[in-house]
Amino acid sequence: MTATAPTPLAARPLPAEVVRELARLRSSADHLRARATAAAAAGIGVALLMAVSVAAIPNANDPDVYQLSAAQPGLAPYLSQSGLRPGAVMAALLLVLPFAALAVQALRVGSLALHRQAGLLALAGATPADLRQMRVARTRSAFLRGGLYAAPAYLVLWLLLGLALPPGTRLLPAPQWWLPLAWAVVLAVLAGVGALLGVRTPLTGDNEEDGVSAALVRLGARSGRPVRLWWAVASGVAAALVVSYGIRWGSGSDYSLPLLLLLLGAAVLLAATCAALLLARWAASSPVGRQTRRVRSARQLRRGDAAVAMLAGAQRRANPVAAGTVGAVLFVCGLSFGVEAVLVTSMFTATYGYGTGDLLFYIGGAAVAATVAVVGALVALLALALSLSDHLLATRRSVAAVAALGLEPRRLLGVQRRALTDTAVPAVVSGSLVGGLLYQWVYVLEHLADVGIYSAGVLAASVLAGVLIALACRLVVVLLAGRVRAAAALEHLRTP
Amino acid sequence: MSMAEIHLALLLAGPRHGYDLKHAHDAWFPEERPLAFGQVYATLARLVRDGLAEAVDTRSEGGPERTLYAVTDAGRERLLAWLATPAPPAGVAGEDVVRKTVVALHSAAAGADAAAVLSGQRTAHLKRMRELQRSTPPAPGSASGLAEHLARRHALLHLDADLRWLDEAVEALRTSAAHDLATHSTPPATAPDDSPQAHHAPTQHSEESTR
Amino acid sequence: MSTGPSPDQVPLLELDGVSHAYARTPALREVSLTVAPGEVVAVTGSSGSGKSTLLHVAAGLLRPQAGRVHLLGHDLAGVDATARAVLRRSEIGIVLQYVQLVPDLPVLDNVALPLTLNGSSLAAARTAAADALAEVGLTDAASAAPAELSGGQAQRAAVARALITSPRIVFADEPVASLDPVGGRQVLDLLRGVTARGAALVLITHDNTVAALADREVRLRQGSVEHEAVLR
Ligand SMILES: Nc1ncnc2c1ncn2[C@@H]1O[C@H](COP(=O)(O)OP(=O)(O)OP(=O)(O)O)[C@@H](O)[C@H]1O
Ligand SMILES: [Mg+2]
Numbered sequence: 001m002t003a004t005a006p007t008p009l010a011a012r013p014l015p016a017e018v019v020r021e022l023a024r025l026r027s028s029a030d031h032l033r034a035r036a037t038a039a040a041a042a043g044i045g046v047a048l049l050m051a052v053s054v055a056a057i058p059n060a061n062d063p064d065v066y067q068l069s070a071a072q073p074g075l076a077p078y079l080s081q082s083g084l085r086p087g088a089v090m091a092a093l094l095l096v097l098p099f100a101a102l103a104v105q106a107l108r109v110g111s112l113a114l115h116r117q118a119g120l121l122a123l124a125g126a127t128p129a130d131l132r133q134m135r136v137a138r139t140r141s142a143f144l145r146g147g148l149y150a151a152p153a154y155l156v157l158w159l160l161l162g163l164a165l166p167p168g169t170r171l172l173p174a175p176q177w178w179l180p181l182a183w184a185v186v187l188a189v190l191a192g193v194g195a196l197l198g199v200r201t202p203l204t205g206d207n208e209e210d211g212v213s214a215a216l217v218r219l220g221a222r223s224g225r226p227v228r229l230w231w232a233v234a235s236g237v238a239a240a241l242v243v244s245y246g247i248r249w250g251s252g253s254d255y256s257l258p259l260l261l262l263l264l265g266a267a268v269l270l271a272a273t274c275a276a277l278l279l280a281r282w283a284a285s286s287p288v289g290r291q292t293r294r295v296r297s298a299r300q301l302r303r304g305d306a307a308v309a310m311l312a313g314a315q316r317r318a319n320p321v322a323a324g325t326v327g328a329v330l331f332v333c334g335l336s337f338g339v340e341a342v343l344v345t346s347m348f349t350a351t352y353g354y355g356t357g358d359l360l361f362y363i364g365g366a367a368v369a370a371t372v373a374v375v376g377a378l379v380a381l382l383a384l385a386l387s388l389s390d391h392l393l394a395t396r397r398s399v400a401a402v403a404a405l406g407l408e409p410r411r412l413l414g415v416q417r418r419a420l421t422d423t424a425v426p427a428v429v430s431g432s433l434v435g436g437l438l439y440q441w442v443y444v445l446e447h448l449a450d451v452g453i454y455s456a457g458v459l460a461a462s463v464l465a466g467v468l469i470a471l472a473c474r475l476v477v478v479l480l481a482g483r484v485r486a487a488a489a490l491e492h493l494r495t496p
Numbered sequence: 497m498s499m500a501e502i503h504l505a506l507l508l509a510g511p512r513h514g515y516d517l518k519h520a521h522d523a524w525f526p527e528e529r530p531l532a533f534g535q536v537y538a539t540l541a542r543l544v545r546d547g548l549a550e551a552v553d554t555r556s557e558g559g560p561e562r563t564l565y566a567v568t569d570a571g572r573e574r575l576l577a578w579l580a581t582p583a584p585p586a587g588v589a590g591e592d593v594v595r596k597t598v599v600a601l602h603s604a605a606a607g608a609d610a611a612a613v614l615s616g617q618r619t620a621h622l623k624r625m626r627e628l629q630r631s632t633p634p635a636p637g638s639a640s641g642l643a644e645h646l647a648r649r650h651a652l653l654h655l656d657a658d659l660r661w662l663d664e665a666v667e668a669l670r671t672s673a674a675h676d677l678a679t680h681s682t683p684p685a686t687a688p689d690d691s692p693q694a695h696h697a698p699t700q701h702s703e704e705s706t707r
Numbered sequence: 708m709s710t711g712p713s714p715d716q717v718p719l720l721e722l723d724g725v726s727h728a729y730a731r732t733p734a735l736r737e738v739s740l741t742v743a744p745g746e747v748v749a750v751t752g753s754s755g756s757g758k759s760t761l762l763h764v765a766a767g768l769l770r771p772q773a774g775r776v777h778l779l780g781h782d783l784a785g786v787d788a789t790a791r792a793v794l795r796r797s798e799i800g801i802v803l804q805y806v807q808l809v810p811d812l813p814v815l816d817n818v819a820l821p822l823t824l825n826g827s828s829l830a831a832a833r834t835a836a837a838d839a840l841a842e843v844g845l846t847d848a849a850s851a852a853p854a855e856l857s858g859g860q861a862q863r864a865a866v867a868r869a870l871i872t873s874p875r876i877v878f879a880d881e882p883v884a885s886l887d888p889v890g891g892r893q894v895l896d897l898l899r900g901v902t903a904r905g906a907a908l909v910l911i912t913h914d915n916t917v918a919a920l921a922d923r924e925v926r927l928r929q930g931s932v933e934h935e936a937v938l939r
Contacts, residue, residue, distance in 0.1 A: 006780030007798065009790035018823045026811040113810070120809045123768070124820040124868065125796020127789040618926075619936035625919035626938050652916060659915040663753075 011127045022121075023137040029110030029393050034142045036106035036386055041146025041194070042153060043099030043379070045186050049154045051092035052182050053173050054079055074167030091372055097272065098379040101329040105383040105390075107139065107197060108325070112394035136198035143194025144187065151183040268332060271434065275331035279427055280324025283317060308411055311402065312418035326383045327427035333376040334431020334465055339439045341432070341461030345454050346443065377472070384420055385476045389483060391419075396487040403488035412488055413477055420473040428469040432462040498595055501578040503539050504548060505599045507567040508575075508606050511552050514540060515562070524598055528591070540565055548574055572606050575599075579608050582620035585655050593617060593658050597665055614666050621655050621662070628652045718743050718777070719876045719907045725764055725774030734760040735771065736930040742876065747899055747908045749918040752927035758911045759804055759880055761927065765909065766801050766878045767791040779875055796821040800869030800901075804880040804911075807865050808853035815840065815849040818868045825872070839867040842897060844890075858885040866894050870901065877901055880911045895920060 014022075025031050057079060078088045118131050126134075155175060162172040392399065403412060436458030444451050477484070506512065506520050514536045522530045543549035548571035553564040567575075579600050583592040600613040628648045635641060720742040727735040734757045742748050750758050763769035764776060767783050776783040779798055786794070795801065808817045816823075819836035823829060840849055843863040853861060862885055869877055879898055883891035898908055899920060912918050919938065926934040 009781070009786065009793040011789050011793050012826050014824065015826060015828070017829055021816070021823070021829060022812075030811070117809055117811065120807060121820070121824075122792060123795065123801065123803070123807060124809070124817075125792050125824045127792040129789065130792070130824060615934045615936075618934070619924070619938065622915065622919045622924060622936070623938050625916060626921075629916070629920060652919075656915050667753075 014130050019137050023134045033109040037142035038146035040099045040103035040106050041143040041190050042149040044096050045147045045150025046153045047092050047095035048186050051089050055089045057173050074170050076169050098329050098376040102379050102383050105325050105386050109390045110393050136195045139198035140191050140194040143190045147187040147190040272328045272332045276324040276328035279327030280320040283320040283323035308414045311415045323423045326387050329380045329383050330424050330427035331431035333380050334428040335435030337465050338432040338436025341436050341457050342439045345457035381472050392483055392487040399487045409485055417477045421470055424469045424473055425466050429462050429466040432465045499539050501575050504567050504571045504575045505603050511564040511566040513562040513564050579613050582617045585621045585624035618662055621659050625655050721777040723775040725771045727771040734930050742907045744905045745902045747921040749921035749924045750911045751918050756927040757930040762878050762880050796825045798875050800874035800877040802865045802869045802879040802882045810853050813850050814864050821872050839871045843867045876907045878909045
């Protein structure tokens with residue numbers, strides 16, 4: 001072969017105009033993804049602003065650790081006492097967790113379509129860098145939009161949780177002059193996180209050589225990579241935990257409360273990560289027969305319960321990462337629920353030690369914890385709804401095919417309910433049990449209390465949590481019934 | 497006309513007399529008009545005259561006298577040369593393609609490669625179809641142009657039908673070759689019915705043999 | 708049988724002993740193939756014989772497990788994903804067998820995509836795309852979403868997109884399978900038109916009348932070349 005110089009194949013970065021045009025939100029899935037991501041980012045932003053505001057409450061100039069803050073009168077003791085303040089900061093930071101999980105879930109809305117679109121764009125000549133640029137543009141703008149709501153939301157919350165409450169019980173400090181500065185920093189952080197998440201979004205078509213062909217030809221489940229990512233995160237957190245644990249006991253200091261809280265936060269994160277991993281594995285590996293084995297009677301079979309169970313199992317298997325993400329959020333909610341159960345039990349069984357003021361103090365603490373848990377649960381509910389929406393978007397063709405084969409709409413709703421319940425209930429119940437039993441162990445050791453009664457409290461709370469979340473799953477399916485029916489529309493048999 | 501070559505191919509199996517030839521021909525081409533005896537003898541006479549066939553024996557087993565004919569080396573060569581030339585892709589006269597293929601299938605003994613014949617035929621057909629599609633469609637309103645165009649389309653679509661038949665023939669040839677292979681790989685000495693191998697025979701094989 | 712390009716022409720595409728197997732199925736076995744400038748090569752064969760796989764490998768969408776692919780002077784083994792994407796948007800045209808338009812973009816923007824990705828302005832790319840759509844008779848569908856097109860219309864839009872960059876080689880997988888004879892003929896004439904400026908066309912088809920338009924036929928059977936013939 002005679003050599004002619006082949007044209008050099010250098011890629012130029014896309015013009016901004018083109019990126020903007022291609023990254024524009026078009027489908028309803030795009031809008032849903034952007035809105036949910038923005039909401040999650042707003043939640044993260046508010047939680048960060050709250051943490052910063054609480055942390056910045058000034059102390060009176062006194063060496064006593066439990067000195068009340070004089071600069072912001074009327075605050076609840078958790079905020080005004082400098083010794084308890086790190087706990088409040090921690091609570092605010094803990095709120096970031098469910099919102100971060102929500103963001104991960106939100107970015108997955110329509111992921112199958114995104115994956116396919118990446119393949120199609122690559123076919124038309126988009127380079128991996130081009131695809132990344134578009135994704136980053138989308139994610140970053142959603143995060144920024146959410147961040148813009150953070151400061152106004154903080155002001156509203158301050159009106160509700162600060163100004164509206166009687167002095168001495170206020171849960172948020174008044175906004176300070178530097179709030180806009182903090183807001184700007186939070187915006188920058190969110191933009192960075194958004195860009196990072198855009199780069200990390202698991203889509204093929206960019207890094208694998210055969211990505212284009214694979215994305216065009218086959219669109220099977222891709223569960224391997226995200227699970228590996230999770231394992232990496234889990235090992236990182238475990239390492240951080242060990243290191244900070246070593247520092248804590250190595251220093252032997254009494255002033256290491258923040259470190260202890262950091263340790264606790266890391267432990268929660270680690271537990272959530274492990275829960276996500278295990279739940280994802282469980283969802284991915286559940287054998288086809290397992291769900292149907294419970295269906296035995298002829299009546300159940302006639303009603304189509306076996307089909308519902310089988311389809312629900314297939315749905316969970318097809319999307320193990322979503323099951324893991326949602327499960328992790330619910331697991332964290334379960335954790336705080338279990339801890340509260342121990343606190344509440346202690347309040348009703350305490351025979352010594354508490355004055356009325358102390359009781360109020362503990363009830364207040366339980367209320368704060370409960371608020372955090374409720375926010376977490378609401379976020380989890382949202383995550384559940386998003387995961388269902390995403391699933392319906394991704395599989396509307398097979399949903400329509402099943403509907404065309406004669407599964408009536410009521411049963412289709414049953415499939416969705418079953419899939420959600422199978423994911424959510426084990427996560428919440430196990431979270432509640434783990435959190436409650438661990439905290440009870442610490443508590444009983446410290447207070448030399450009766451183990452039996454606390455265990456009973458934790459068990460009761462876990463059952464209650466399971467029932468509540470099962471009801472919540474029904475609620476989500478009822479709320480999204482329109483979407484399920486729309487997915488079953490036979491016209492989807494035509495769409496690829 | 498391909499009658500001469502078909503007679504040569506019919507003689508490949510061994511010396512035959514005219515009566516046998518006629519019946520063998522009718523069995524090869526069941527869809528065609530039966531041969532007349534007169535045509536058989538006229539063709540044989542021409543073959544002998546041209547040195548492509550020869551009379552080897554004359555018998556009269558009680559009945560009328562019959563001459564046995566056999567193919568000569570020259571006749572064999574003539575047959576192979578004919579097979580090597582694809583039939584003219586003639587549009588409506590597709591029978592020639594069929595004749596050539598059938599003869600090729602029967603002439604493996606003389607060294608004919610049916611697969612090569614089919615593939616050569618495919619190329620010839622495609623070439624002709626390419627020519628037929630060369631000219632541009634007629635300008636609207638030109639009656640003669642339209643007639644010509646339609647005639648070409650007719651020829652093209654008939655050639656396409658031939659090609660589809662050729663594809664089928666190739667496929668059939670391959671399955672039968674695979675079948676032959678399977679048959680020959682079983683030891684011929686054992687009776688097929690009660691031999692243990694019969695149970696392990698591929699399903700395709702057993703289906704074929706029951707047909 | 709003399710096949711292949713005349714010696715003075717540098718081939719645009721050269722496959723040498725290419726083999727590829729999917730998870731279980733061997734799809735290509737030791738396939739060699741050369742395509743010269745200005746040539747139309749028809750790749751035929753029965754369903755599942757590996758035609759689409761051959762196209763994916765030749766166009767750099769799929770890395771073969773064995774063998775070499777030289778495309779427009781590049782040894783594809785040494786060309787990374789970015790450079791291949793650049794190749795796709797500037798020098799080769801691809802029409803796939805099934806869906807290939809980005810569902811969220813209107814037809815006009817879909818057709819303009821190779822140009823916009825290659826750095827031309829949106830306005831210029833759209834003007835060119837409108838012309839390309841007019842060539843395939845789809846002017847009315849410019850602002851439609853791909854889902855609103857019939858199978859044949861979508862295929863014509865894909866052809867318009869494949870030709871918009873004036874590619875040096877075009878790969879088309881069953882480009883007229885979902886078109887009626889007259890519309891199919893139009894699209895084929897457009898595709899074959901690229902040879903006038905020295906570009907080549909690799910045409911995958913199971914339709915003999917379409918294959919008969921080529922200068923050369925390469926027939927696949929169970930992943931290997933069964934037969935290759937010059938039709939010129
Ligand atoms: N993504 C894939 N994964 C697994 N096997 C595949 C894949 N794509 C193709 N195959 C297999 O490879 C073989 C060749 O497929 P290919 O699509 O290349 O055939 P084709 O000749 O284009 O067929 P058709 O005419 O039906 O389009 C087939 O046996 C097919 O089953
Ligand atoms: Mg194909």
